[in-house]
Amino acid sequence: MRKPFIIICSLYIFFTSFVRPENLTNVSIRILTTKVITTFAFSPTSGDYLVYGDGNLLKDYDPTGIFQMNIEKDSILLKTFERTIGKFASLKFYSKEKAGEFKIKSVTPQSRVRTYDGDMEVGLTPDKAQFLIINKVSLENYIAGVVQSEAGKNISLEYYKLQAILCRTFLLSHLNRHEPEGFQLCDDVHCQAYLNKATEENIVKGVLETRGLVIVDNDLNLITSAFHSNCGGVTCNSQDVWSISTSYLKSVKDTFCIHSYNAVWQRTIPLEDWKAYLQLKHKYPVDDSSKFAGATSFSQSNGRTIYFMDRNLKIPLKIIRADFKLRSTYFSIEQIGDSIRFNGRGYGHGVGLCQEGAMRQAVLGYTYKHILNFYYKDVHLVDLSALSYFRQE
Numbered sequence: 052m053r054k055p056f057i058i059i060c061s062l063y064i065f066f067t068s069f070v071r072p073e074n075l076t077n078v079s080i081r082i083l084t085t086k087v088i089t090t091f092a093f094s095p096t097s098g099d100y101l102v103y104g105d106g107n108l109l110k111d112y113d114p115t116g117i118f119q120m121n122i123e124k125d126s127i128l129l130k131t132f133e134r135t136i137g138k139f140a141s142l143k144f145y146s147k148e149k150a151g152e153f154k155i156k157s158v159t160p161q162s163r164v165r166t167y168d169g170d171m172e173v174g175l176t177p178d179k180a181q182f183l184i185i186n187k188v189s190l191e192n193y194i195a196g197v198v199q200s201e202a203g204k205n206i207s208l209e210y211y212k213l214q215a216i217l218c219r220t221f222l223l224s225h226l227n228r229h230e231p232e233g234f235q236l237c238d239d240v241h242c243q244a245y246l247n248k249a250t251e252e253n254i255v256k257g258v259l260e261t262r263g264l265v266i267v268d269n270d271l272n273l274i275t276s277a278f279h280s281n282c283g284g285v286t287c288n289s290q291d292v293w294s295i296s297t298s299y300l301k302s303v304k305d306t307f308c309i310h311s312y313n314a315v316w317q318r319t320i321p322l323e324d325w326k327a328y329l330q331l332k333h334k335y336p337v338d339d340s341s342k343f344a345g346a347t348s349f350s351q352s353n354g355r356t357i358y359f360m361d362r363n364l365k366i367p368l369k370i371i372r373a374d375f376k377l378r379s380t381y382f383s384i385e386q387i388g389d390s391i392r393f394n395g396r397g398y399g400h401g402v403g404l405c406q407e408g409a410m411r412q413a414v415l416g417y418t419y420k421h422i423l424n425f426y427y428k429d430v431h432l433v434d435l436s437a438l439s440y441f442r443q444e
């Protein structure tokens with residue numbers, strides 16, 4: 052029992068140096084980040100909401116109604132269907148009840164309706180050109196929304212537990228990411244996708260059953276909980292993709308994903324495009340046919356490599372992947388007539404947990420702890436709720 056105690060005490064010291072435990076109960080997430088919104092609507096779907104304009108509680112409105120906001124001369128114009136309420140620099144919609152839920156819909160540009168738990172704060176970006184919409188939500192409700200957005204529906208409970216732990220670990224290690232902009236994380240893949248509240252029962256269950264659990268390495272640091280869709284049969288070392296070596300993001304052989312949806316792919320491009328690319332971007336002597344032959348044949352059949360390489364050329368595979376928008380760096384190249392064909396495996400950067408392999412393992416009956424230790428080396432699960440306990444000592 053001695054080791055867990057030491058881990059918890061050390062974590063307490065580690066976390067309190069930059070995050071107070073009480074801050075771990077709620078998070079502030081910018082929503083609809085990728086859209087340049089100039090008009091949108093808000094409507095409570097559960098619970099009453101108090102509306103504050105520039106810090107003052109507004110009166111004489113129907114708290115269950117629909118509010119519309121649009122930008123007018125550097126201010127936010129707040130309206131209901133019946134009337135204009137006023138112009139403000141900022142608005143807050145706070146739920147009176149703990150379980151408040153609201154719908155939001157961008158009107159300009161048009162987008163689908165999204166549903167969120169918790170509170171909403173509205174301001175404008177510094178250039179006053181678009182809305183800055185922030186969802187203040189309980190940490191675990193946010194995690195459930197992220198798990199549904201990142202993993203999708205109809206997957207096993209055991210997998211959802213695992214995904215919840217990964218997303219919670221990512222959240223806690225990136226709490227200050229957007230601090231200068233007035234929120235903690237955005238809802239885009241830049242941080243973690245958070246496109247709606249969770250609607251699937253198994254996701255909510257998976258989050259609750261792993262409540263507070265995060266992953267740390269041997270030095271008690273939160274790990275970089277990287278994951279990707281499909282590794283193609285072998286994951287990558289972090290230093291091979293991001294030039295940063297870690298003790299836990301090590302290449303592992305994974306046979307669980309090789310028959311999954313994203314296991315194989317192909318992409319064909321004109322030979323001329325390949326020649327032009329090598330010549331213009333990499334100064335390759337494509338007019339020398341004896342030398343160019345080496346650039347039309349490439350294989351990783353003996354294992355994943357980092358570079359596309361022949362006698363004359365060494366290009367990081369991640370550069371080729373980015374330039375041709377390929378699904379992964381795990382590909383071979385062959386010439387077929389006037390074309391070049393990429394025969395690829397997997398989808399994503401290949402570092403850390405392979406989602407489709409992990410999903411398969413969950414279906415086969417492996418526990419989330421087993422799967423976690425399959426993809427991440429020498430890591431530990433720690434319950435952050437212990438922090439509050441030690442804080443009260």
Ligand SMILES: [Zn+2]
Nearest residue numbers: 236237241242
């Ligand atoms: Zn972000």
Ligand SMILES: [Zn+2]
Nearest residue numbers: 282308405408
């Ligand atoms: Zn895999």
